[in-house]
Amino acid sequence: MRLINRRPAPGVARLLALIPFVLVVVAYLIGSGIRLAENPSDKLLPSFASFAAAINRMAFQLDPRTGDILLLVDTEASLYRLFAALAIAVIIGLVLGIVIGLLPYFRAGLGSFVAVVSMVPPLALLPILFITMGLGEASKIALIVIGVAPCLVRDVALRVGDLPPQQSIKAQTLGASTWQIILRVVLPQTLPRLIDSLRLQIGPAWLFLIAAEAIASESGLGYRIFLVRRYLAMDVILPYVAWITLLAFLMDRTLAVLQRRAFPWFEAARASG
Amino acid sequence: MNAIIVKDVWKEYDGRVILEGINLEIAPRAFVALVGPSGCGKTTFLRMLLSEERPDRGTITIAGAPLPREPGADRGVVFQRYSVFPHLTVLGNVVLGLELKAAPLLGRLFGSSRRAAEDEARGMLAAVGLAGSEEKYPAQLSGGMQQRLALAQALIAKPKVLLLDEPFGALDPGIRAEIHVLMQKLWHERPLTVVMVTHDLSEAFSLGTRVIAFERRRNEPSDGGRYGATITRDFEVWPKRIAGEPRPSKKKTMPGRDDPVPSTGSLRDDPALQGDTP
Numbered sequence: 071m072r073l074i075n076r077r078p079a080p081g082v083a084r085l086l087a088l089i090p091f092v093l094v095v096v097a098y099l100i101g102s103g104i105r106l107a108e109n110p111s112d113k114l115l116p117s118f119a120s121f122a123a124a125i126n127r128m129a130f131q132l133d134p135r136t137g138d139i140l141l142l143v144d145t146e147a148s149l150y151r152l153f154a155a156l157a158i159a160v161i162i163g164l165v166l167g168i169v170i171g172l173l174p175y176f177r178a179g180l181g182s183f184v185a186v187v188s189m190v191p192p193l194a195l196l197p198i199l200f201i202t203m204g205l206g207e208a209s210k211i212a213l214i215v216i217g218v219a220p221c222l223v224r225d226v227a228l229r230v231g232d233l234p235p236q237q238s239i240k241a242q243t244l245g246a247s248t249w250q251i252i253l254r255v256v257l258p259q260t261l262p263r264l265i266d267s268l269r270l271q272i273g274p275a276w277l278f279l280i281a282a283e284a285i286a287s288e289s290g291l292g293y294r295i296f297l298v299r300r301y302l303a304m305d306v307i308l309p310y311v312a313w314i315t316l317l318a319f320l321m322d323r324t325l326a327v328l329q330r331r332a333f334p335w336f337e338a339a340r341a342s343g
Numbered sequence: 344m345n346a347i348i349v350k351d352v353w354k355e356y357d358g359r360v361i362l363e364g365i366n367l368e369i370a371p372r373a374f375v376a377l378v379g380p381s382g383c384g385k386t387t388f389l390r391m392l393l394s395e396e397r398p399d400r401g402t403i404t405i406a407g408a409p410l411p412r413e414p415g416a417d418r419g420v421v422f423q424r425y426s427v428f429p430h431l432t433v434l435g436n437v438v439l440g441l442e443l444k445a446a447p448l449l450g451r452l453f454g455s456s457r458r459a460a461e462d463e464a465r466g467m468l469a470a471v472g473l474a475g476s477e478e479k480y481p482a483q484l485s486g487g488m489q490q491r492l493a494l495a496q497a498l499i500a501k502p503k504v505l506l507l508d509e510p511f512g513a514l515d516p517g518i519r520a521e522i523h524v525l526m527q528k529l530w531h532e533r534p535l536t537v538v539m540v541t542h543d544l545s546e547a548f549s550l551g552t553r554v555i556a557f558e559r560r561r562n563e564p565s566d567g568g569r570y571g572a573t574i575t576r577d578f579e580v581w582p583k584r585i586a587g588e589p590r591p592s593k594k595k596t597m598p599g600r601d602d603p604v605p606s607t608g609s610l611r612d613d614p615a616l617q618g619d620t621p
């Protein structure tokens with residue numbers, strides 16, 4: 071049989087999914103074992119025991135200097151910035167995306183502007199943000215918004231433009247005004263599609279967050295990673311990276327579930343084109 | 344009365360003449376079936392009646408007044424596809440027309456006014472044979488049921504004119520015959536003028552009071568788009584169909600060749616758990 075027609079049984083598929091994870095862990099253990107055998111105080115590839123100690127110190131003990139649980143404080147600070155920024159970006163994406171996608175005057179006026187703005191590398195703007203908005207929360211949130219919102223705007227505008235033109239005609243023959251068409255026809259069909267593009271923007275959002283925290287911050291997951299880097303504390307950095315990955319993964323899954331639950335019509339409607 | 348008068352209408356796209364010299368007077372309560380080869384401009388003509396497009400030359404008037412510049416609730420429409428909203432339930436699709444009319448700001452009704460609108464919508468759904476499917480989404484309906492829903496949705500806004508663009512073109516023959524019966528019933532019961540585009544001649548004759556054919560008189564490639572389609576035939580269907588006067592019931596036992604297939608109780612395309620048949 072051709073390879074394209076061969077399918078793994080469900081159990082086999084789950085096993086296959088595990089293999090790359092296991093391979094990475096095994097490769098790490100071997101590398102770490104070799105290095106630690108040569109030099110027991112090696113910091114580059116710490117043993118799992120030192121991970122456990124570091125995790126215990128960061129996540130379950132009060133920090134002797136500040137009296138806080140560091141992982142908790144860092145996570146709170148980072149998630150606050152991330153969620154605030156994503157909320158702002160979603161609102162910008164919806165408002166601008168819908169008016170650009172639906173209203174010819176706004177498309178003519180803003181379409182190319184947004185296309186150009188979305189090409190500006192956000193990190194290059196970071197110094198400007200620090201200069202104009204200071205080193206506080208505002209500049210970090212602004213960086214994420216600037217990095218994520220233009221993509222959301224363009225994607226929402228495209229999705230709105232993809233709605234069959236018959237729908238807008240149909241709504242007009244039911245007496246709908248432009249505002250009513252936005253509220254009852256366009257917005258509810260845009261929201262599940264917005265979730266799709268938001269899921270794709272979670273990665274970039276974390277990227278901008280950690281970049282901002284690395285450069286100027288007193289808390290946050292990115293701040294901690296770059297702080298302990300000075301002591302080559304791989305035993306802290308790697309668990310932090312894994313924790314960030316887990317958080318991002320959970321956000322992605324949550325959005326996927328939200329899309330299925332809140333918009334039960336969407337899957338079938340998308341399938342039937 | 345609400346006659347539609349089309350006077351010397353021309354339409355071009357990109358320098359190509361699509362329609363030329365269309366003259367047509369549609370009597371109130373008529374059921375006009377528009378036939379013609381694919382690509383001859385039937386949809387274009389319907390889009391002009393909808394105000395989705397404007398004629399390059401000529402005028403269209405309804406009840407003596409020029410056509411409004413944009414689509415409105417006076418003219419309802421059913422397309423072959425995409426007529427209903429995928430994000431609303433069957434009931435939601437029909438209630439929508441009432442909500443848009445009554446709630447300019449939110450486009451939504453609440454409380455007792457919502458219940459009243461739902462009752463009216465349920466009545467309309469029962470009339471098109473969709474009772475029992477209120478909570479489904481359109482994607483869960485068969486093609487025939489989706490078009491029944493599209494009819495209910497259009498009719499709840501009480502349009503004077505109903506425009507249909509090959510509404511039953513994608514349906515299987517048996518289901519199409521059933522929906523023809525429904526279409527006739529709706530036209531008899533409501534104060535509607537219908538203009539229906541179809542590529543199916545037998546459908547045109549089995550539903551219409553009048554069949555109009557669009558065709559290009561000259562269709563040489565060397566013409567380079569200088570000639571458009573125009574009305575080449577205009578039949579009054581015989582024996583005359585009169586709105587509000589369904590055929591005598593003897594037709595039920597001996598249907599004429601051009602009659603819709605008679606209803607036989609439960610319909611193939613009806614939802615399975617249905618109390619009353621239309």
Ligand SMILES: Nc1ncnc2c1ncn2[C@@H]1O[C@H](COP(=O)(O)OP(=O)(O)O)[C@@H](O)[C@H]1O
Nearest residue numbers: 356357361379380381382383384385386387388
């Ligand atoms: N928006 C448009 N722009 C350019 N050409 C169009 C447009 N709409 C329709 N046409 C052309 O007009 C002709 C008639 O189209 P249409 O009215 O859809 O035909 P029919 O419905 O009779 O099959 C076709 O050749 C089509 O390509």
Ligand SMILES: [Mg+2]
Nearest residue numbers: 385386387508
């Ligand atoms: Mg057509």
